[in-house]
Amino acid sequence: MEQTFDRRSVLRAGAATAGVVLGATALPTTSATADEPVFAHGVASGDPLPDAVLLWTRVTPTPDATPGSGVGPTVDVTWEVAADPAFAAVVASGAQTTGPGRDHTVKADATGLNPATTYYYRFRLDGAVSATGTTRTAPALTAAVARLRFGVVSCSNVPAGHFAAYRYLAERGDLDAVLHLGDYIYEYAGDFNDSVVRPHDPPREILTLADYRRRHAQYKSDEHLKRLHATVPFIATWDDHEVANDAWSGGAENHQPDTEGDYAARKAVAHQAYFEWMPVRNEADRIYRRLRFGLLAELSMLDLRSYRSRQVGIGDGGTDDPNRTLTGAEQMAWLENGLITSGAQWKLVGNSVMVAPLQLPPLSPELLGPLAELLGLPEEGISLNPDQWDGYAVDRRRLLATLANHGVRDTVFLTGDIHSSWANDVPRDAGLYPLLSKSVATEFVCTSVTSDNFDEILGVPPRTTSIVLETAVQALNRHIKYCELDSHGASVLEVTPAGTQMDWYYLANKADPASTLTWGRSFRTRAGTQRVQSVGTPIAP
Amino acid sequence: MTAISRRSLLGGAAGAAALTAFSSAMSEAVARAASDLRVYVLVVDGCRPDEAVGAYLPTVRSLAAQGTSFTAARSVTVAETIPNHVAMMSGVWPARSGVPANSVWDPALGEVRDLGLATDLLVPTVLDRLTGELGLATASVLSKDYLFGVFGTRATYRWTPEPMLPVTDHAPDVFTMDALVRVIDDHDPALVFANLGDVDRFGHADLSGSSLRLLRTLALIDTDAQLARFVAHLRWRGLWERSVVILLADHSMDWSLPLSLVNLASRLDDDAFLAGRCQIAQNGGADLLYWTGPPDERAAAVERMRSIALATPGVLSVHDPAGLNLGANAGDLVVYCKAGWRFTDPTVISNPVPGNHGHPATEPIPLVVSGGHPLVRRGVVSSAPARTLDVAPTVASLFGLQAPSGGWDGVPLSPAFAGVPA
Numbered sequence: 001m002e003q004t005f006d007r008r009s010v011l012r013a014g015a016a017t018a019g020v021v022l023g024a025t026a027l028p029t030t031s032a033t034a035d036e037p038v039f040a041h042g043v044a045s046g047d048p049l050p051d052a053v054l055l056w057t058r059v060t061p062t063p064d065a066t067p068g069s070g071v072g073p074t075v076d077v078t079w080e081v082a083a084d085p086a087f088a089a090v091v092a093s094g095a096q097t098t099g100p101g102r103d104h105t106v107k108a109d110a111t112g113l114n115p116a117t118t119y120y121y122r123f124r125l126d127g128a129v130s131a132t133g134t135t136r137t138a139p140a141l142t143a144a145v146a147r148l149r150f151g152v153v154s155c156s157n158v159p160a161g162h163f164a165a166y167r168y169l170a171e172r173g174d175l176d177a178v179l180h181l182g183d184y185i186y187e188y189a190g191d192f193n194d195s196v197v198r199p200h201d202p203p204r205e206i207l208t209l210a211d212y213r214r215r216h217a218q219y220k221s222d223e224h225l226k227r228l229h230a231t232v233p234f235i236a237t238w239d240d241h242e243v244a245n246d247a248w249s250g251g252a253e254n255h256q257p258d259t260e261g262d263y264a265a266r267k268a269v270a271h272q273a274y275f276e277w278m279p280v281r282n283e284a285d286r287i288y289r290r291l292r293f294g295l296l297a298e299l300s301m302l303d304l305r306s307y308r309s310r311q312v313g314i315g316d317g318g319t320d321d322p323n324r325t326l327t328g329a330e331q332m333a334w335l336e337n338g339l340i341t342s343g344a345q346w347k348l349v350g351n352s353v354m355v356a357p358l359q360l361p362p363l364s365p366e367l368l369g370p371l372a373e374l375l376g377l378p379e380e381g382i383s384l385n386p387d388q389w390d391g392y393a394v395d396r397r398r399l400l401a402t403l404a405n406h407g408v409r410d411t412v413f414l415t416g417d418i419h420s421s422w423a424n425d426v427p428r429d430a431g432l433y434p435l436l437s438k439s440v441a442t443e444f445v446c447t448s449v450t451s452d453n454f455d456e457i458l459g460v461p462p463r464t465t466s467i468v469l470e471t472a473v474q475a476l477n478r479h480i481k482y483c484e485l486d487s488h489g490a491s492v493l494e495v496t497p498a499g500t501q502m503d504w505y506y507l508a509n510k511a512d513p514a515s516t517l518t519w520g521r522s523f524r525t526r527a528g529t530q531r532v533q534s535v536g537t538p539i540a541p
Numbered sequence: 542m543t544a545i546s547r548r549s550l551l552g553g554a555a556g557a558a559a560l561t562a563f564s565s566a567m568s569e570a571v572a573r574a575a576s577d578l579r580v581y582v583l584v585v586d587g588c589r590p591d592e593a594v595g596a597y598l599p600t601v602r603s604l605a606a607q608g609t610s611f612t613a614a615r616s617v618t619v620a621e622t623i624p625n626h627v628a629m630m631s632g633v634w635p636a637r638s639g640v641p642a643n644s645v646w647d648p649a650l651g652e653v654r655d656l657g658l659a660t661d662l663l664v665p666t667v668l669d670r671l672t673g674e675l676g677l678a679t680a681s682v683l684s685k686d687y688l689f690g691v692f693g694t695r696a697t698y699r700w701t702p703e704p705m706l707p708v709t710d711h712a713p714d715v716f717t718m719d720a721l722v723r724v725i726d727d728h729d730p731a732l733v734f735a736n737l738g739d740v741d742r743f744g745h746a747d748l749s750g751s752s753l754r755l756l757r758t759l760a761l762i763d764t765d766a767q768l769a770r771f772v773a774h775l776r777w778r779g780l781w782e783r784s785v786v787i788l789l790a791d792h793s794m795d796w797s798l799p800l801s802l803v804n805l806a807s808r809l810d811d812d813a814f815l816a817g818r819c820q821i822a823q824n825g826g827a828d829l830l831y832w833t834g835p836p837d838e839r840a841a842a843v844e845r846m847r848s849i850a851l852a853t854p855g856v857l858s859v860h861d862p863a864g865l866n867l868g869a870n871a872g873d874l875v876v877y878c879k880a881g882w883r884f885t886d887p888t889v890i891s892n893p894v895p896g897n898h899g900h901p902a903t904e905p906i907p908l909v910v911s912g913g914h915p916l917v918r919r920g921v922v923s924s925a926p927a928r929t930l931d932v933a934p935t936v937a938s939l940f941g942l943q944a945p946s947g948g949w950d951g952v953p954l955s956p957a958f959a960g961v962p963a
Contacts, residue, residue, distance in 0.1 A: 144923065144956060295613075296924045344924065345613045401879070401880070405880045405900075406902065409905050410612065410613075496922065497923055528593070528907070529591050
């Protein structure tokens with residue numbers, strides 16, 4: 001029997017396991033209003049290269065040219081990049097025409113820049129001048145880089161709370177870039193837990209191009225997010241909610257063709273709005289791409305939604321179907337080739353869904369494959385969440401085998417999606433780990449900026465019931481070294497030749513825009529080890 | 542030049558005389574620099590990068606903390622002992638050195654043999670060039686017979702490995718370290734090239750290699766003790782402040798389960814076109830395939846061998862040797878196995894050892910540049926690409942030795958030094 005499955009049901013399944021009754025938490029709501037000045041949606045930069053960086057803004061040339069309206073004049077917006085915040089030394093400039101056809105957004109590739117350099121940029125439209133943004137180019141390809149620091153975030157849902165985590169990252173002042181691993185916006189009318197801190201705009205599930213544009217505009221109107229965008233370049237990929245929950249190549253759990261129309265058309269407009277509103281480098285509809293940071297690191301940003309086969313249900317043997325794919329053949333070949341031939345030490349993989357197995361129990365294909373076949377179970381055991389790499393075991397086996405076969409070391413998956421914090425070794429065979437199967441990579445999973453997680457869905461205080469499940473998960477999955485299911489916030493990843501370290505910072509109250517964040521936990525991967533290790537202190541800001 | 546057994550090391554007068562004789566040829570500047578500098582290249586044979594930062598090699602970790610670690614270091618393919626030791630001392634690709642693997646098919650002999658003859662190595666090495674061009678004494682202290690053989694008389698002082706263990710066919714590290722210490726005490730060479738074979742040899746034989754690695758772990762502990770003894774001896778002799786220590790592995794190690802075997806010979810013999818007309822030089826994780834039939838059938842034969850190899854379970858990839866900088870004696874095709882597998886050719890019992898290398902999974906190596914010399918940068922971890930063939934250019938750069946005819950294929954490990962020319 002086919003069974004549908006989404007993230008919420010994962011958490012609910014966990015709740016049932018723990019014997020806890022689900023409950024919704026009523027939270028206060030705030031209204032989101034904004035003036036509509038010319039540069040109401042701020043400025044942003046993204047995808048830094050050694051000699052270039054993308055600059056972004058959106059203009060409102062007339063009051064009626066609101067996001068998604070499809071009206072307003074065609075205008076020429078100029079931009080300039082300087083080495084100093086006073087713009088005394090402008091090093092690059094240009095102009096771009098925009099209009100209602102692209103929702104009055106502007107994306108300019110500022111080229112001819114110096115590597116590893118901080119720049120200041122701004123836009124002009126007639127007499128109006130935007131806020132000044134700060135950005136930074138990547139180091140030269142062959143540069144010896146002593147340190148990189150990235151903010152790592154995912155799953156920012158407006159109705160679920162305020163983006164104080166973004167404010168925290170903006171205030172740090174030590175980041176080279178922010179990696180957004182997906183679910184930058186949510187498509188729902190409200191919050192999926194029915195507790196709305198801030199209402200969505202438009203106040204309905206978004207379906208049309210105008211809807212998606214308005215939704216992006218709302219997020220870009222958030223003061224915390226605007227500030228972060230203006231402070232540091234973003235490197236973003238999408239997950240499912242940029243289109244619809246649990247998206248796959250031909251549909252989504254949260255898309256009903258009978259009432260919501262053709263999925264391909266919905267995906268196309270969602271992608272169009274994304275490319276308009278996000279400072280990402282895309283070639284047509286292709287968003288997976290690679291960025292290099294000297295000899296120290298190379299970042300492969302994946303697209304794990306556009307090419308994937310449809311998710312299977314829990315207990316289905318389809319996870320082992322060789323005809324199913326998560327990445328698509330072309331992206332997998334691109335990823336493998338990049339990992340094998342990388343000229344950088346650290347191979348970072350921006351990965352929207354968790355790669356480490358999460359299983360109860362963690363069976364191995366060699367030992368229990370025949371039994372699994374008899375029982376009609378997937379060879380690698382019963383996956384808790386087939387929306388992750390768990391649901392695409394053939395692709396995962398191929399990728400991890402590639403790492404092992406080619407002696408690729410220092411690969412770190414950076415993951416979002418599941419609204420919780422994880423530090424994992426990534427063994428080829430979780431069932432035989434650690435005695436007979438060694439780790440070939442590591443994985444750090446950032447928690448959500450605001451999206452609900454375990455305690456909220458259960459309606460219980462944080463750090464109570466969740467601890468039971470966290471303990472069980474780690475006991476049954478020995479490669480999982482850290483699992484925290486309650487907190488929200490942001491992470492900071494430091495990369496040095498000696499190791500990578502992820503620090504998790506947690507929000508005190510996601511319903512409070514002024515909420516503080518405090519350090520929660522740190523794990524590192526020392527060079528050459530392919531294993532995570534708890535660290536007692538965070539990296540110094 | 543002087544061959545030294547343990548016995549000959551006990552009496553070093555002849556060597557000292559030889560060093561004195563060569564010294565007159567040195568320029569004043571080089572002599573002054575050389576008098577201040579000692580370079581020790583120590584190979585922990587088969588050591589894995591994760592072991593180098595693990596609990597059982599505290600001396601290696603200490604050396605790393607006092608020097609520069611190259612976290613992206615790799616061996617040259619084929620990731621075997623002889624070609625990588627040759628790469629370290631020659632600084633050139635196997636296509637130029639003539640040593641692409643441990644074992645090759647020798648058409649003149651009509652058999653597969655190890656490249657352990659002095660005549661197999663076709664290019665100069667820093668061992669002989671330092672002596673010949675700068676008049677500096679060098680020494681080789683190598684725990685394996687074929688290494689002793691391939692480097693022949695290139696070093697000023699050479700230790701004949703003994704006693705040899707019957708199963709592992711190498712001299713245990715304790716004896717190798719005895720010899721290393723003795724050659725330093727007796728002759729104080731400017732460059733010493735040493736191979737410690739325990740970690741590799743006990744790794745090969747470790748039946749628990751896929752799990753607990755019991756033998757391997759014991760070897761690591763013992764080898765680290767020998768390294769600690771070496772460092773302590775340099776300090777005691779007052780040489781530490783003049784020393785650059787380059788500590789690295791020649792290749793890594795991978796363990797296979799008993800049924801994860803690749804036997805290509807039987808598959809080639811099953812093919813009517815190929816049967817009896819090709820040879821395989823098995824190198825653990827890599828097979829070198831040779832067509833021995835008529836030359837005009839070579840192209841068809843190579844494609845047939847490639848096709849058969851690629852269809853064989855456990856095979857990772859098949860390559861043209863020229864594309865790997867391996868040269869003519871690597872044969873017509875190089876076949877790699879996957880991690881967790883091993884080749885066993887010509888028969889299924891030809892390679893019974895669980896620990897193997899030669900395939901890409903075993904290319905990552907630890908590489909540390911340390912020592913007390915003021916040139917050595919302390920506490921540095923470098924992402925720079927590094928290979929075994931970078932050792933010779935580094936040694937040459939330190940001593941002011943020019944690049945050989947045709948240039949280096951490696952590059953000096955410049956991130957490890959302050960002020961050493963690239």
